[in-house]
Amino acid sequence: MSRVRVHNFSVSIDGFATGEGQSLDAPFGHAGTRLHEWFFPTRTFQQMLGKPDGSHGVDDAIAGTWEAGIGAEIMGRNKFGPQRGPWENDDWNGWWGPNPPFHTPVFVLTHHPRPSVEMEGGTTFHFIDATPQEALRQAREAAGDLDVRIGGGPTTVREFLAEDLVDHLHIAVVPIVLGRGERLWDGLEGLESRFQVESVTTPGGITHMTFTRP
C-alpha cells in the first residue's frame, strides 16, 4: 500500500504553521519568511527554483526526502492561493509560476471546484470538494504504486492527522514565538502514541521531528 507523507512542514515553538493575514504579497501572513529561512539555502529548495545548487548539510538531507516516490499531492486551497469563497475567474494557477515544483497530479481541496489545469513539467491541478478519505482515494488512484504527499496548509495536514490517514510526518520546529496564525496541533491530543517519534536539532537551530507509523 502506498504511504501518505508530509514533508518540510515548519511550525513555530508555539505551534503555528502559518501567520495571520495571508495575502498575495504575504503567503504566510505576518510570519513572513521566518518559518522557512532554514529551507531557502538548501539544495532542495534552490533546485525547485531552477538554481543549480545549494547547501548540502543535514537540513538539506532531511528536506530532500520530500520528492522521491511521490505520485500525487493533496493540498488545501489556502496553500494554493490567497482567494476565499467562489473564484472570480480561473486565472490563478498557484504561487509557483508556469512550471510548479510538484511534477505530479495535485488535488486542491476546495468547496468551489473548477476545471483541471495542466501546467508545464507534469503538474496538473485538480480541484475537488471532498472529504480527506475521498481525496486520498482519488490521489492514490492517480499515484499508482507511489506515495501521496499531503502538502499543507495546517488545516489540511491537521484534518488528515485527525483522521489517522498519515504514515510519515516531518515537522521542522523553528525557534520563534509566532503568537498568531493557524495552529497545527489543535485537536490532536495524544498524536505521538500512534507514531515512532525521532528528533534532531541541526546547527541552524531547527529541530527536525519525524513521526513514522511503526
Add this chain to the structure above:
Amino acid sequence: MSRVRVHNFSVSIDGFATGEGQSLDAPFGHAGTRLHEWFFPTRTFQQMLGKPDGSHGVDDAIAGTWEAGIGAEIMGRNKFGPQRGPWENDDWNGWWGPNPPFHTPVFVLTHHPRPSVEMEGGTTFHFIDATPQEALRQAREAAGDLDVRIGGGPTTVREFLAEDLVDHLHIAVVPIVLGRGERLWDGLEGLESRFQVESVTTPGGITHMTFTRP
C-alpha cells in the same frame, strides 16, 4: 546584577507546560508524569529525592545547572499547591515534604498571604501578593549577590517573560501533543528576538532550548 533564571521547564510540542485538572493526586493534571519522564532518571532529580545517584548524560548535565548560584526562588501559587482562593488553614506546606529541594527563601505569589514558614534544609516559604517587579525586588534582596530562579508554573513564568524580567530560560520540549492545559507561549510573540537561542536534542527525544539574554 544578579540574573533571573528559569530551569528545567518542560513544555509539550503544542506549548502546554501543565495539563488540565490539577489536583492533590495530579500536580500536572491530565499530563500525569509525561512532561517530566526525561527528568526523573537524572542524578539532579534523584538527589532532590535524597537518592545517591542517577543518570549522568546530557539531560542531567543541562538539568543540573538549575541549582548553582541561586539565592532565592519565586513561584506561583499553583506550583505550590492545588488549593484555590482563601486558605482553609495553614497546614499545606507544598508538595515536597519537610525538607524541600530549594534550600533558599522561596516567594510564593498569592492573593491570599499567610505567615512565612521555615522548613528544614534552608527553605523558607514567604507568601506575597505582589507584581512581578515587586516580587523580584524582595527576592533579590533575599538572594544577596546570587541569582533568582523563577520556578513556575506556566502563568508565573509567562508573566515574568512578558515583563522582560528573565535573563536565562531553559525549556525542555517534550515530543507529545498534550492538547489541553496551561500554555506557556501565549502573549509572548517575538520573544526570541530578545535572546540568543540554542537548541539540542538528546537521545531520549527531548529538545533542550536555552534563551539567554545577549
